Amino acid sequence: xxxxRRDPVDGKWVIIAPERRKRFSTARYEPGQQxxxxxxxFCAGKESLTPSELFAFRDPNTKKDQAGWRVRVIPNxxxxxxxxxxxxxxxxxxxxxxxxxxxxxVIIETPDHxxxxxxxxxxxxxxxYIAYRERIRDLKKDNRLKYVLIFKNYxxxxxxxMDHPHSQLIALPILPKQIVEEMRGAKDYYDHKERCIxxxxxxxxxxxxxxxVFENKDFLVISPxxxxxxxELWIVxxxxxxxxxDSSDQLLRSLAEAVKTAMSKLDLVLERPHFNLVLHxxxxxxxxxxxxxxxxxxxxxxxxxxxxxxxSGFYINPVTPEQAADYLRxxxx
Amino acid sequence: xxxxRRDPVDGKWVIIAPERRKRFSTARYEPGQQxxxxxxxFCAGKESLTPSELFAFRDPNTKKDQAGWRVRVIPNxxxxxxxxxxxxxxxxxxxxxxxxxxxxxVIIETPDHxxxxxxxxxxxxxxxYIAYRERIRDLKKDNRLKYVLIFKNYxxxxxxxMDHPHSQLIALPILPKQIVEEMRGAKDYYDHKERCIxxxxxxxxxxxxxxxVFENKDFLVISPxxxxxxxELWIVxxxxxxxxxDSSDQLLRSLAEAVKTAMSKLDLVLERPHFNLVLHxxxxxxxxxxxxxxxxxxxxxxxxxxxxxxxSGFYINPVTPEQAADYLRxxxx
Numbered sequence: 001x002x003x004x005r006r007d008p009v010d011g012k013w014v015i016i017a018p019e020r021r022k023r024f025s026t027a028r029y030e031p032g033q034q035x036x037x038x039x040x041x042f043c044a045g046k047e048s049l050t051p052s053e054l055f056a057f058r059d060p061n062t063k064k065d066q067a068g069w070r071v072r073v074i075p076n077x078x079x080x081x082x083x084x085x086x087x088x089x090x091x092x093x094x095x096x097x098x099x100x101x102x103x104x105x106v107i108i109e110t111p112d113h114x115x116x117x118x119x120x121x122x123x124x125x126x127x128x129y130i131a132y133r134e135r136i137r138d139l140k141k142d143n144r145l146k147y148v149l150i151f152k153n154y155x156x157x158x159x160x161x162m163d164h165p166h167s168q169l170i171a172l173p174i175l176p177k178q179i180v181e182e183m184r185g186a187k188d189y190y191d192h193k194e195r196c197i198x199x200x201x202x203x204x205x206x207x208x209x210x211x212x213v214f215e216n217k218d219f220l221v222i223s224p225x226x227x228x229x230x231x232e233l234w235i236v237x238x239x240x241x242x243x244x245x246d247s248s249d250q251l252l253r254s255l256a257e258a259v260k261t262a263m264s265k266l267d268l269v270l271e272r273p274h275f276n277l278v279l280h281x282x283x284x285x286x287x288x289x290x291x292x293x294x295x296x297x298x299x300x301x302x303x304x305x306x307x308x309x310x311x312s313g314f315y316i317n318p319v320t321p322e323q324a325a326d327y328l329r330x331x332x333x
Numbered sequence: 334x335x336x337x338r339r340d341p342v343d344g345k346w347v348i349i350a351p352e353r354r355k356r357f358s359t360a361r362y363e364p365g366q367q368x369x370x371x372x373x374x375f376c377a378g379k380e381s382l383t384p385s386e387l388f389a390f391r392d393p394n395t396k397k398d399q400a401g402w403r404v405r406v407i408p409n410x411x412x413x414x415x416x417x418x419x420x421x422x423x424x425x426x427x428x429x430x431x432x433x434x435x436x437x438x439v440i441i442e443t444p445d446h447x448x449x450x451x452x453x454x455x456x457x458x459x460x461x462y463i464a465y466r467e468r469i470r471d472l473k474k475d476n477r478l479k480y481v482l483i484f485k486n487y488x489x490x491x492x493x494x495m496d497h498p499h500s501q502l503i504a505l506p507i508l509p510k511q512i513v514e515e516m517r518g519a520k521d522y523y524d525h526k527e528r529c530i531x532x533x534x535x536x537x538x539x540x541x542x543x544x545x546v547f548e549n550k551d552f553l554v555i556s557p558x559x560x561x562x563x564x565e566l567w568i569v570x571x572x573x574x575x576x577x578x579d580s581s582d583q584l585l586r587s588l589a590e591a592v593k594t595a596m597s598k599l600d601l602v603l604e605r606p607h608f609n610l611v612l613h614x615x616x617x618x619x620x621x622x623x624x625x626x627x628x629x630x631x632x633x634x635x636x637x638x639x640x641x642x643x644x645s646g647f648y649i650n651p652v653t654p655e656q657a658a659d660y661l662r663x664x665x666x
Contacts, residue, residue, distance in 0.1 A: 005559040010514040176647040181343040226338035226347040314509040
């Protein structure tokens with residue numbers, strides 16, 4: 001059974017999931033290599049190959065677990081974490097572990113196996129982001145859970161295994177380290193200045209404009225000051241908003257517009273790069289926060305850049321964010 | 334010119350190095366794909382293709398920058414960081430940057446282009462680790478520098494660009510985040526218990542033996558409690574030793590023996606995996622420390638495991654360290 005283990009020195013948590021070991025023999029793919037087949041369980045008409053859906057946007061007069069959906073959320077067939085597990089915290093000598101409580105879900109983004117993310121219409125992307133919100137709201141009711149990680153891996157280099165367009169959701173009884181650090185950094189800043197650090201970043205980026213790629217009435221797309229990857233982008237709400245799950249449909253439509261523009265520009269300039277997209281939002285137990293600010297991070301994974309970062313926490317990026325923003329601003333869609 | 338930039342939220346530093354951009358078009362390789370050619374500047378007899386050597390182990394009666402060396406350290410031909418740069422710390426609006434002061438060096442591990450790391454004799458590996466120590470001692474004299482990162486990338490998946498066996502050195506005017514976090518975690522532990530956390534880990538691993546792969550009189554090779562990668566290994570001195578640069582020749586010979594055994598077992602079990610090897614030692618301004626403990630980390634990079642960790646700081650590892658240690662203990666060399 002899976003468990004969470006804490007590194008006693010640096011405090012990061014790792015899921016040790018021996019059930020996943022069969023993955024070792026899974027052949028990897030390049031996007032586009034897996035044609036829709038009788039076997040793809042994410043394709044329309046193959047609903048019986050998956051667990052029963054948790055949420056869907058469907059055409060009128062269609063039935064649960066049958067074709068007719070546009071976005072469909074299902075539990076992972078082989079979840080690493082399970083809600084049935086009892087939350088147990090245990091010391092093992094000097095070490096700490098926590099039982100594998102949580103949830104793994106898959107957000108199938110479209111019934112069309114070959115659809116490209118940046119080509120999904122704004123209304124369709126909006127439904128995907130509403131599905132994220134609805135699943136977070138539902139999981140938040142379980143007070144043993146502390147966070148929901150939502151992310152999308154596209155392409156082999158970004159860690160994707162399935163070709164059919166989808167995002168993943170992992171609900172956790174502990175906070176991911178990156179979120180702990182962001183919340184701590186944001187709080188320290190607030191304690192000194194009584195201002196949200198993200199709001200200050202937005203203010204500065206709107207003034208400088210050097211790293212600004214796109215803006216609409218609700219969102220900025222920026223190339224951040226210290227990106228770990230070339231062409232990394234943040235999509236940040238302009239108004240102070242700590243909690244993703246509090247977003248209105250209208251706001252998520254603006255988000256969809258910003259993501260579509262950002263992804264279309266990346267696809268044009270970098271020829272459809274492999275990428276990770278990660279939602280950063282505040283911990284479940286925070287209802288409102290003067291210092292944190294939810295956002296999306298898009299991390300293109302250009303194979304030419306990799307290395308020793310895992311051991312050192314040190315990154316080398318050969319493209320300045322100002323250059324990246326300049327390329328992307330000029331990319332005409 | 335390169336510069337260090339600090340992420341204002343989570344505090345990590347990134348080197349932004351636009352000079353490196355030509356790397357974008359560099360064709361990648363699988364180890365073994367680059368045969369020794371007239372062009373490999375790391376091969377014996379090609380010394381004139383590199384900058385002048387900073388350190389070498391050579392056969393008697395051979396001359397600097399000519400053949401006859403066994404291990405040779407040279408400055409990087411196109412360094413990202415340079416010692417000639419003046420140390421400047423600058424605020425840019427809400428942001429922080431530091432000038433690209435530092436050094437990039439290459440430790441050419443053998444004149445033989447096709448040599449395999451685990452097949453290098455113990456005496457030869459010892460000379461590589463002495464070369465690390467000598468370069469750290471030399472760079473430590475520059476009091477603008479705070480740390481030297483030494484690491485080895487083997488294979489495309491691990492970020493290597495050159496096929497000829499080598500390690501890399503980056504001297505920095507700031508501390509890498511991973512080292513800051515380890516030092517902080519170790520100090521917190523010491524403040525509570527007045528014991529070194531690494532010494533306690535060693536004590537526990539020697540008692541449990543479940544995660545112990547190999548031991549000699551000076552070192553343990555362990556599969557750590559919360560590894561981020563399958564078959565990750567730590568090589569830790571058994572006695573309390575904070576500063577790598579204080580190691581005796583004798584101790585580094587024991588280290589070489591431990592690394593050779595660890596790498597031979599990994600090569601046998603995982604069929605010569607791509608890997609990163611990273612030296613973790615204490616910051617330059619700490620001469621002695623009751624709480625930190627230098628060590629090597631070996632991170633095999635099995636392509637089947639990748640993903641969203643960059644955005645989340647969250648890791649999923651399908652192999653328990655107990656299983657990995659068991660496989661490796663049983664691998665007969």
